[in-house]
Amino acid sequence: MAERKTEERSLLTKLSQIDRRILFLLIFACATIPLLLGAGLRMSVTAPVQGLYDAIDGLEAGSYVWLAADYDPGSKPELSPMNYAIVEHLFRKDIKVISGSLWAPAPPLAQAVFDEMAPRHGKQYGVDYVNLGFKEGREAVMVSIAEDLRRTFPEDHSGTPLDSIPMLEGISNLQDVEMIICVSAGYPGIKEWIQQIATRYDTAIGGGVTAVSGPEMYPYIQSGQLVGLLSGMKGAAEYEQLVERPGLGIAGMVAQSSVHVMVVIFIIFANIVYFLEKRRAR
Amino acid sequence: MTKYILIGVVIALMVFAVASGRLSGASFGTWIAAMLTLAIFSFLYKDNPIYKFAEHIFIGLSAGYFVALEYWNVFVPNLWNPLLESFRTVSPSGLMLLVPFALGLLLFARFFPKIAWLSRWSMAAMIGSYAGLAIIGALQGDLLAQIRANMxxxxxxxxxxxxxxxxxxxxxxxxxxxxxxxxxxxxxxxxxxxxxxxxxxxxxxxxxxxxxxxxxxxxxxxxxxxxxxxxxxxxxxxxxxxxxxxxxxxxx
Known part of the structure; x- marks a missing residue:
């Protein structure tokens, strides 16, 4: 009897001290296998995602949108699929896109999206879209663009003066755009756009954030300060579904769900072992 | 021992890539990115020199990238070029840019202990203006709007x-x-x-x-x-x- 108890105790001790690398391997398998199988997941579209879709869909052809690409390679897997899906929608609706960034690594990422999407939709640089690149200054840049675009961005990403870009004729500041769409990974991002621009200039703002920032942004939807929001890879997947352009968002959702199930199993397993150990200790 | 195994794996992958023709000129950048990704993942096994190497490359590259980008995207188009233009046209309003230029230079006073205190002027200007922007933004965009939204x-x-x-x-x-x-x-x-x-x-x-x-x-x-x-x-x-x-x- 005493031997059996000791055996149980040692088994429980072993289970409670599983090498973390085994857990990493299980997570790795859960993420890799669905990607290899190419499994897709159809999901219901949530109200904040539908809100952004409807807001963009309601814009008239030829209207202008400021696309703030405020992210970096670290958040690319979550935010790039959003950017692709949003640009797909904007180009389909013949909306003119002005892209600017408050994050230094963002302009090449935004440019990669345009380089892939523009030829597919027959869009021309300087006529249908423009990439103004990065500008340091965070909130100060936002306020400055709202007053004078050319003072803040005298030239675009590649050094072309703004006055020689045809689509920017007649665009003097942010009040000339219909909507601001911000794809943001943190500070400065969508929250600062709301604080500095949405309330002060009554401009419609929507966009996407990393899942980490998602919960912080939902109050702005409830207050009507955000027209819509994509949160994390799931938000991207939902938008891809709406615009019928499957990308990394949809491809990654099965892997995402598998890992979540595994994490839940880990948590339940750890709790069971914890309580069993506690009971044995008594 | 582990570090030699990891180095061996990376070299073997590179040799395989060259032999199978995968490492063409176009995919060289992808290979570098893949190797660095694996180097970072190697930390999941345990801390090792390859991980450290990739980490240091990342920090060094980021610092270099930021300096170059700030210089060409901010300093030159927003300060240097307009300043030269205002000297050429003798524009008094343009010469106002000398103020932020001087404040920017003062930041470098931190490198010289005797005059390091001068950098506080620039810091004060930055902190003052950003605090002003942030307070107004938080009041208008957060506090009042959220109170209203909860009524x-x-x-x-x-x-x-x-x-x-x-x-x-x-x-x-x-x-x-x-x-x-x-x-x-x-x-x-x-x-x-x-x-x-x-x-x-x-x-x-x-x-x-x-x-x-x-x-x-x-x-x-x-x-x-x-x-x-x-x-x-x-x-x-x-x-x-x-x-x-x-x-x-x-x-x-």
Whole structure:
């Protein structure tokens, strides 16, 4: 009897001290296998995602949108699929896109999206879209663009003066755009756009954030300060579904769900072992 | 020993790539990115020199990239070129740019201990202006707007009628949620505020209400944790997708 108890105790001790690398391997398998199988997941579209879709869909052809690409390679897997899906929608609706960034690594990422999407939709640089690149200054840049675009961005990403870009004729500041769409990974991002621009200039703002920032942004939807929001890879997947352009968002959702199930199993397993150990200790 | 195994694996992969013709000129950047990704992943096994090497490359490259970008995208077009232009045209308003230029130069005074105090002038200007912007933004965009957004009726108009209409149907569950939406917001807001009321000891009625506040906070922390897991897993999926599609080409 005493031997059996000791055996149980040692088994429980072993289970409670599983090498973390085994857990990493299980997570790795859960993420890799669905990607290899190419499994897709159809999901219901949530109200904040539908809100952004409807807001963009309601814009008239030829209207202008400021696309703030405020992210970096670290958040690319979550935010790039959003950017692709949003640009797909904007180009389909013949909306003119002005892209600017408050994050230094963002302009090449935004440019990669345009380089892939523009030829597919027959869009021309300087006529249908423009990439103004990065500008340091965070909130100060936002306020400055709202007053004078050319003072803040005298030239675009590649050094072309703004006055020689045809689509920017007649665009003097942010009040000339219909909507601001911000794809943001943190500070400065969508929250600062709301604080500095949405309330002060009554401009419609929507966009996407990393899942980490998602919960912080939902109050702005409830207050009507955000027209819509994509949160994390799931938000991207939902938008891809709406615009019928499957990308990394949809491809990654099965892997995402598998890992979540595994994490839940880990948590339940750890709790069971914890309580069993506690009971044995008594 | 481990470091030699890891170095061996990386060299073997490179040799395989060259031999199989995968390492063409076009995919050289992809190979570098893939190797650095694997080097960072190697930390999951244990800390090792290859991980450190990749980490140092990342920090060095980031610093270099930022300096070059700030110089060409901010300093030259926003300060240097307009300043030269205003010297050429003798424009007094343009010469105002000498003020931020001088403040920028003063920041470098930190490198010289005797005049390091001069950099405080620049810091004061920056902190003052950003604090002003942030306070106005937080007041207008957060505090007032959120207070206004939470002044809502305890029951959203039409929700009870909707519940009656949906009784027995498929939408009944969503109708219940709609009825609960406003009460949850109002009660959640009030009990959470009570939890942060520290002027009286949390005992009796106040203690009970503040405990409910803690539950609301815990639920919100749980949601945040769930979202954080989703975010981190997305990053892993992104890297794995890169390795398997861009590098190995086994998925499309």
């Amino acid at each position: 809502i009726p305890f029951l959203s108009p039409g929700s009870l009628t909707g519940l009656k209409a949906a009784a027995g149907g498929n939408a009944f569950f969503f109708a219940i949620l709609e009825v609960l939406r406003n009460p949850l917001i109002v009660i959640g807001l009030l009990v959470t505020l009570v939890y942060f009321f520290f002027s009286r000891e949390h005992k009796g009625g106040l203690g009970a209400v503040s405990r409910v506040g803690v539950w609301f906070l815990m639920i919100s922390f749980g949601a945040s944790f769930g979202y954080t897991v989703m975010s981190r897993v997305s990053l892993l999926i992104g890297r794995l997708h890169f390795l398997m599609s861009d590098w190995l080409g086994i998925i499309h």
